[in-house]
Amino acid sequence: MGLMRITVLVSGRGSNLAALIAASRAPDFKGAVTHVVSSRAGVGALRMADDNAIATSIVDAGAFARRDAFDAAITAAVNASEPDLVVLAGFMRVLADDFVQRHATRLLNIHPSLLPAYPGLSTHKRALADGARVHGCTVHFVTPAVDTGPIVAQAAVPVRPDDDEATLAARVLAEEHRLLPTVVRWFCAGDVALEHGRVRRSEGAQREGALRFPPIGAT
Secondary structure, eight states, rough: OOEEEEEEESSSOOOHHHHHHHHTTTTTOEEEEEEEEETTTTTTHHHHHHHTTTTEEEOGGGGSSHHHHHHHHHHHHHHHHSEEEESSSSOOOOOHHHHHTTTGEEEEESSSSOOTTSOSSOOOHHHHHHHOOOOEEEEEOOSSSSOSSOEEEEEEOOTTTTOHHHHHHHHHHHHHHHHHHHHHHHHHHEEEEEEEEEEEEHHHHHHHHHHHOOOOOOO
């Protein structure tokens, strides 16, 4: 059986894309990033894809007068890439319901909070404003309702008394770079799947997740 084809949707610098590409070089990783689709031109993620000889498509949201035209272009670009898995890695657009439903069991997103806390934008600012003591990131399957899909795994970080948005964001981002490649590796190996709306994890994935991403304060 060949490697799973992974299409990554991006909008910015591509640090999670870089982590995923690096992880995919491991001999036991059963997937490969074969296409990158960006909602913005000229971003770092596109340069990173080019540097790694990965095919790219630009579907610039600003070039479309109507939302449905943008949705159709994203759908066409992803369909043309023939993915086994679609990963949203800093993709700052809401996908159309029909796109989500088409790819429902093979569509993962990385979100910079411990969902269901702080869906949407400005997660670090909101966590600090609330006086949260723990923050983190989540990988989940995507559903039509934003940031509400079934959770696969999470990584937590402490919120320190002297944190500002930048320092907290950096600590969370470091965990994103560990969490996303791990979950994608599980998916490609068949250790994680979405079945009847619920996440199925193999015993190996459950054990590894507990070891690599223990809750704050766990021993």
